[in-house]
Amino acid sequence: MNGFPNVDPIPLPAPIWLFKLLHIVTLSLHFVAMQVLVGSLLIAVLLNLLGTSESAGNAARAIARRLTIVMTYVINLGVPPLLFAQVLYGRAIYTSSVMIGLRWIAVIPALILAYWLLYRFSAGLDAGKRVWWIGGIAWLVIAAIAHVYSTNMTLMLRPEAWPSMYSASSLGARLPVGDPTTIPRFLFILAGGLVAAGLWMIYLGGRKSFSAADGKFLSALGGRIAAVAAIVQIPAAIAVYRVQPAIVQAGLNNHLLYKIAGLGWLLLTAVLILYAAFAAFAKPTGALTSWLAVLVGVLPIALMTIYRDGIRDQTLLSKGYDVWDRVVVTNWSVVGIFLVVFVAGLVTVGWLISVVARATRVMESAA
Ligand code: HEM
Numbered sequence: 016m017n018g019f020p021n022v023d024p025i026p027l028p029a030p031i032w033l034f035k036l037l038h039i040v041t042l043s044l045h046f047v048a049m050q051v052l053v054g055s056l057l058i059a060v061l062l063n064l065l066g067t068s069e070s071a072g073n074a075a076r077a078i079a080r081r082l083t084i085v086m087t088y089v090i091n092l093g094v095p096p097l098l099f100a101q102v103l104y105g106r107a108i109y110t111s112s113v114m115i116g117l118r119w120i121a122v123i124p125a126l127i128l129a130y131w132l133l134y135r136f137s138a139g140l141d142a143g144k145r146v147w148w149i150g151g152i153a154w155l156v157i158a159a160i161a162h163v164y165s166t167n168m169t170l171m172l173r174p175e176a177w178p179s180m181y182s183a184s185s186l187g188a189r190l191p192v193g194d195p196t197t198i199p200r201f202l203f204i205l206a207g208g209l210v211a212a213g214l215w216m217i218y219l220g221g222r223k224s225f226s227a228a229d230g231k232f233l234s235a236l237g238g239r240i241a242a243v244a245a246i247v248q249i250p251a252a253i254a255v256y257r258v259q260p261a262i263v264q265a266g267l268n269n270h271l272l273y274k275i276a277g278l279g280w281l282l283l284t285a286v287l288i289l290y291a292a293f294a295a296f297a298k299p300t301g302a303l304t305s306w307l308a309v310l311v312g313v314l315p316i317a318l319m320t321i322y323r324d325g326i327r328d329q330t331l332l333s334k335g336y337d338v339w340d341r342v343v344v345t346n347w348s349v350v351g352i353f354l355v356v357f358v359a360g361l362v363t364v365g366w367l368i369s370v371v372a373r374a375t376r377v378m379e380s381a382a
Contacts, residue, residue: 050316221234246288
């Protein structure tokens, strides 16, 4: 008796490593889009509130226009990892979702509200208005959604907290108390948002759709923001590690993959800081600048996703839940069809992104 519901007697239809691989790949992509959204929206709001130059206005407009599209990626790239998480961790995540059911369901209207506010914000900027407050409300709604996710992803690891929460209220409106890991994790994600946003600005600065002056503005400001936020993210990461129980820390340190992911993240974050500082001072533009920004942005997020997975698996293991301990009866023909469709889906998403990038270039030169 370990506090988790009984395991589903139906075997898994594919190897666990495959589910984990797909989960980490899709979740990394969700995190890239989500962090770009969280950080860039804040920057666009501040540019509209405080910016005085023409480039500041152009940058705020360009960012806000793209955020309505980024939002679709946040949502669509969130669905696959949610399905994989349910397959691997259903016994934990279904229960924690019910425990905060009202907040969990509230994510859907909150998403719709945030979406609408993003469109209002972008339209207001296009009309030359000071609409920072609309963007500010959208940011608060999005940060609240992020908080619900951090709450659920940490509550799913604490079966010991479920009975008392449910006895206190079955409405699902209460927040769990007494978990020291939730807030550092949430703050780590918020700081990461500014890192991703800064790198995205460097990326945009290198694109042909901007004038030389706007490109330099985006590159210089993005570089400064990414460098400072990445410096802040390192102590936040250390805080996330230090609030883990000793048994989880030991599990992470004794596992080669998590060790490589953790140290790799630190190393790549150092490289990221140097690149962002270079962009801040040299204000480079051009295709190479853009693609380097993507590289130094995406790789640390993927490593962080692996390490985060390790925190979950080691925490669950310490409570008697071994994610690898499942009956597997692989149906290879179905797995094969799935992989073909999955790769075709990723290629289609890549193609859609390139169409959108070309379309915004046309829009920008017409504006
Ligand atoms: C504005 C919208 C969203 C924001 C700001 C957001 C933010 C976040 C954050 C902060 C986390 C990490 C929580 C943590 O581990 O501490 C997370 C994880 C996750 N999000 Fe999102 N999210 C959004 C929308 C969505 C949507 C619409 C879906 C799915 C339909 C989704 C699926 C997931 C999944 C599956 C995870 C992690 C699951 C796991 O740990 O295996 N997200 N999200």
